[in-house]
Amino acid sequence: MNYADVFNAVSITKCSDIKGLLELFEASYLAFEGETILDEAKAFSMEALRNVYPTLDLNLAKEVAHALELPMHWRVQWFDVKWRITMYETYNKNIDKRFLELAKLNFNTVQAILQKDLREISRWWRNLRIMEGLNFTRDRLAESFLCSVGLTYEPQYSCFRKCLTKITTMILIIDDVYDVYGSIEELEQFTEAVDRYCPQVEVLPSFFGESLEGFIEGKRLDWWDSSKTQDLPECMKTCFQALYDITNEIAYDIQELNGWQVQALLHLRKAWAGFCKALFVEAKWYNKGYSPSLEEYLSNALISSGAIVISIHTMLSVGSTDEKTINLLGKDEDLAYNISIITRLYNDLGTSMAEKERGDAPSSIHCYAREMNVSEKEAEEHIKNMINNTWKKINGQCLNNQSHNLLPCSFVKVTTNVARMVQCLYQFGDGFGIQDRETRNHIISLLIEPFNLDKTAKD
Known part of the structure; x- marks a missing residue:
């Protein structure tokens, strides 16, 4: 049997x-x-x-x-904590009040740290003033910070959370530049600017004895060339400058943390260049009315999902500084590859209809439906099956990594949480494109409202 x-x-x-x-x-x-x-x-x-x-x-x-x-x-682990504490308090017949109060106190303590992080990143966002000239893009700072919390809520990762928030805001802004604003000619110039590299400096200088101002005002100019942006609209120049500044700031922070044994700025620049080139491919597809096969679509979506950008920042920030490990991210269907694919598939399920209406490139759903001559409902079921199968690959890779110590555990945890976070964002629609009720509820519950503590609880 x-x-x-x-x-x-x-x-x-x-x-x-x-x-x-x-x-x-x-x-x-x-x-x-x-x-x-x-x-x-x-x-x-x-x-x-x-x-x-x-x-x-x-x-x-x-x-x-x-x-x-x-x-x-x-599920995103931290997002489920409050629900489980409430369930324990409401329905458990044999409540241990000391245990319950300890759980609430722990939640409130972590929440207070997250609130401090949010205040600091909000101050940075206001001072950046990038949204003043960008009326076409999404202002989603709170949602971006929520994503960073979903990836790593632990108190010791405050700096990394703020880094992730900056990255996520830039992914959204640049995605909107390619999706809804730039012409093909402008996008080509923007892509070349991000991809352009001045080769006269081969290694980053030691930061010892140098101030942050000296690094930012001097050395970075040898690494990213902005001359290609001169003929672009002001708003696209603003986007490029923001990406330029944020990437250099993050690279400096990484170098200060890890030393100069790894060229952080070079890896970050390559990641952003790859992201922009992938978005440009999608823009050209839409401009030409071209519908790729699902395989062709996913080979590009691997990069355009933005998950590789996050993976490389994560590896440099909390993972390994081994050059070989960093260069292999997203290759040979590794963990970062599968996380990137699942990110795009979840995104497509949540946003395909809205993106089709506003004129974006085809999604995986539309590509499969056209390629296989099936209905969109059947295509959606196929994409859901692909998500299930990709999760199985992720499960196997996580266990294999645990057995053979192939990647740092902190990197594996954060990267796997990317898949959980996009599921959370797109489960009920587009959690980024539309400021929906579910995302707003998460923000209020996790970042604003603490537990009321029982002052009568005994030690």
């Missing part, structure tokens, strides 16, 4: 171990490639939970609904 026979032998209507079913359902999302038995377990437990849901008490019903909406393995 195989496992399928075992599942089928159990009458779904007589399943009484709901907790066991729930655990089986959650465990099925940890499957690797080829583990079809866990696919069967997922289908079985999902159907069973849906059937028994109307008969459950309120507490268990909430847990089941929460899991069916999104399994634990796909």
